[in-house]
Amino acid sequence: MSAALVWFRRDLRSYDHAALHHALKTHRPVHCVFVFDTTILDPLPRLDRRGEFILRAVEELAAALRAMGGGLIVRHGDARVEIPRLAAELGVAAVFANRDYEPGAMARDEEVERRLASTDFREFKDQVIFERDEVKTQGGTPFSVFTPYKNAWLKRLDPADLQPWPVEEYAAHFAPPRDDAALPTLQQLGFEATDLAELKLPTGMSGAQALFRDFTERIDDYAARRDFPAVKGTSYLSAHLRFGTISIRQLAAYAHAQSSRGAATWLAELIWRDFYHAILWHHPRVATQCFKPAFDALRWDHGPELFAAWCAGRTGYPLVDAAMRQLTHSGWMHNRLRMVTASFLSKDLGLDWRQGEAWFAEKLLDFDLAANNGGWQWAASTGCDAQPWFRIFNPVTQSEKFDAEGCFIRRYVPELAGVPQKFIHAPWTMRAAQQTACGVRIGHDYPLPVVDHAMARTRTLERFKAVRE
DNA sequence: TGAAATGTTGGGGCG
């Protein structure tokens, strides 16, 4: 048996791991490596929480591999250079990795494969249940509408698709730990300490499992509770799915085995994730352009001050502002609010969805290009199976429906803490005396609405009418 | 995974 190298990327776990399983099964000894990739990390802000989240996950991964008799080699540099160099140094016959579907990652992997020369580069499906063109229409074309995709996905699903890829039983094939496995510090990676610990977001595989265990107690209520940001209704697993500290097969298998409406609804969300990954793989152009080319002609407004107000959570619409502050404060935003704020940016402020997409990409701990892009194009009505362009969220109505008592608003917009429920969704409708009574001056302590929704709606309808068909 | 505009219906007040 020849030696192999398993390259960890967005699959930071030591169980149910396709590349690790296949490497261990067919090679010996098997080395493991993680590269803190400077081409990815260096452009991030110094206070980005992802540096620490990844470091914590890699620490736990290294410990778990050591516990099985292996180890994790760690490099800090350009993966396109580090991986071929390490493969040559170790004299491995093959490099194993789990497939990544982002255009940039695919280009990187192709470059690595070229530089590996005679060393095999083997990639595996791991981060989704069905990848690329595995789910297609009867005519063999890719789906561009979710519901038929989901139906075909469910029909195609076989228990084998949800089986874990075992690791531990092949532990004897691990190469023993080397002496160059020391982890860099956060500072050496170029990041400053963040508030990740204060946020109490569980990290690593163990943190992911703890979150999942907690969610299994609530999954049956998911359908009924998921839309209310003040309620603990969602799984809070998104960042862990992003970095692979939990296995998609473990989650999908659990959800599929349940019979509740909540579990079925949550499984549909996991299928959305597969769907958007397939869309990005089939249509890499969506990363920078509208899925529907006709909408590339949309003339978005130029409004740097409006964009700044949106980012800062100072638009004057309480639910939008609470959501934007939740994002900055915690690196996460409730999914209902991702729709509300995305709709507000593109339909109320009239700004290019790519501006909002970029802000989310910078701020979200769970940022994933495929899902983020898909969600933004859905909200902006430029995407596949997007919401119709004339379907425009009313930020006040959404607030009344999904944060009726204003609990969520008051949590993130303390200026409005004293505003009575009757006015919490539209505080500018209070008379001066009422504002004084509840301790806030609208336009002074908290902004007046930066746009009028009714007028903005009319403008958006005109904007889209100009380019429809 | 909307909301607004418009249309319809039916109960109650009233002359």
Next chain:
DNA sequence: ACGCCCCAACATTTC
């Protein structure tokens, strides 16, 4: 008793 109006409640259509 009856027609008329008002308007809430619901349904449909339009964007």
